[in-house]
Amino acid sequence: MEKRFPLFRLPCLALQRTLMLYQPFKLAQLAIVSRRSKHIVEKLAKKVPFALGIAVIRGNLRLIVGTPADVQKCWLSDSTSSQQSDDGILFFNDNVPDEELEQVHTKQLAEIKMWISLVKNIFKAKECDAFLLFPYKELVRDTFDVLYNFNLKVAVSFYGTIDCSETFRDILIACSKSKSLEVATRHNSAWYKFDDSNGYAMDSLKIHFGDWVTLENLLSLRNCIRVELSCTFFNALEIMEFLKRWIEDSKMNYLSFPVATRLPFNFGNLKTYSNGQIVKGRYVE
Numbered sequence: 001m002e003k004r005f006p007l008f009r010l011p012c013l014a015l016q017r018t019l020m021l022y023q024p025f026k027l028a029q030l031a032i033v034s035r036r037s038k039h040i041v042e043k044l045a046k047k048v049p050f051a052l053g054i055a056v057i058r059g060n061l062r063l064i065v066g067t068p069a070d071v072q073k074c075w076l077s078d079s080t081s082s083q084q085s086d087d088g089i090l091f092f093n094d095n096v097p098d099e100e101l102e103q104v105h106t107k108q109l110a111e112i113k114m115w116i117s118l119v120k121n122i123f124k125a126k127e128c129d130a131f132l133l134f135p136y137k138e139l140v141r142d143t144f145d146v147l148y149n150f151n152l153k154v155a156v157s158f159y160g161t162i163d164c165s166e167t168f169r170d171i172l173i174a175c176s177k178s179k180s181l182e183v184a185t186r187h188n189s190a191w192y193k194f195d196d197s198n199g200y201a202m203d204s205l206k207i208h209f210g211d212w213v214t215l216e217n218l219l220s221l222r223n224c225i226r227v228e229l230s231c232t233f234f235n236a237l238e239i240m241e242f243l244k245r246w247i248e249d250s251k252m253n254y255l256s257f258p259v260a261t262r263l264p265f266n267f268g269n270l271k272t273y274s275n276g277q278i279v280k281g282r283y284v285e
Contacts, residue, residue, distance in 0.1 A: 008036065008037070008040075015040065016040075016043075016044060019041070019044055020044070020048070023066070023087055024048075024050050024065045024066045024067070024087070024123070025064075025065040025066070025087050025088050025089075027041050027044065027045070028041075028065055028115065028118055028119055028122065028123075031118065031122050032118065038122070041122055045122055045123045045124065048067070049067060050065065050066065050067065050123035050124075050125055051065075051066065051067065051125055051127055051128070051129070052064070052065060052116060052119060052120075052125050052127070052128040052129070052152070053065075053066070053088075053128065053129040053130075053131065054112070054128060054129070054130050054131070054143065054147070055131040055132075056130070056132050056133070056135040056136075056139055056140060056143055057131075057132075058093075058094065058133070058134050058135065058136065059093045059094065059096070059101055059105070059136045059139060060090075060091060060092050060093050060094065061090075061091040061093070061105070061108055061109070061112065061139075061143075062088060062089070062090045062091070063089050063112045063115055064087050064088040065087065065088050065115070065119050065123075066087050089111070089115065091104075091108045093105070093108075101136075102138065105138075105139055105142065106142075109142055109143065109146055112146065113146050113149075116128075116146065116147075116150055116152075117150070120150055120152070125152070126153060127153045127154070127155065127179065128147055128152040128153070128154050128155070129154075129155045129157070130143070130144075130147065130154050130156045130157070131157050132156065132157065132158045132159065132160075132171065133159050133160075134159070134160055134161065134164060135158075135160075135164075135167060136167075137166055137167040137170060140167055140170055140174070141170055141174070144174040148174075153178075153179040154175075154177070154178045155178065155179050155180045155181075156171070156178050156180065156182070157181075157182045158171055158182070158184070158185065159184045159185065160184075160185040164185060168183075168185055172194060175200075175202075176200050178202055179202060179203050179204075180202050180203050180204040180206075181202055181204075181205050181206070182205075182207075182208075183206070183207045183208065184208040184209065185208075185209065194217045194220040194221060200220060200221050200223060200224055201223040201224060202224045202225070203224075203225050203226065204224070204225065204226045205221060205224045205226070205227045205228070206227075206228040206229075207228070207229050207230070208230050208231070209230065209231045210229040210230055210232040210257070211231050211232060211233060213229060213232050215234065215238045215241060215242060218234075218242055219245055221252070222246060222249065222250035222251070222252050223250065223251045223252070224251075225251065225252065225253050225254070226252075226253065226254040227252060227254065227255050228254075228255075228256045228257075229255075229256065229258075230257070230258060231258070232257045234257070
């Protein structure tokens, strides 16, 4: 006969030290057992920082509850069925028929929403990392709706291909409220456009393969604190125009992009705007 350990009969200090060994998601599960367990977990949560992470990989979903370092490892393991793990909950949907996928996602997001509500209430989580790898377009929209419903500061990482063009457009619209965005997708398309009316004001924006970024895009990002671009092509006049607007009206403190242009570039034309006093401490490289 299996013997159960009388966890709640332990002295207060011993109980706290025992629960410190639990994974954060296990603590969240323990919190819904009873009022007493919820009270104990809430006291413990004040001593340890917790964060949320959500991964959308194709049509698969995963929610991770852990320390900020744990959430950085947000990935889908090789699994063949829906399951709960020590660090969160995984929904593996590669084998679900296409005609059933939307209904399945609705149920899964409802469960994820329940856990986010619990974790936000108990652990006072304020931020969430969102990892998007070749995500389904409809699933991206619904996922962002869930996250923003809880007023979470979302740090988004998106990785895709030319097939994700329409999905990326939706992500750009949704990410106007995000804390940060990192993008790695290569496709020179007019579809890729930051909407100036959305008022992008992220702490950090990093774009790999940014050959689609135009001067208009860059101007719509002037209220982001830190912007890093790679594989971009701006001519001298475009850079001059941006620097002028940057100095006049911008919250951006750091901008990095390669000087690779399709036209001859004259560094002498930039001397007017390279004075540190004029730029007021802002940094460009």
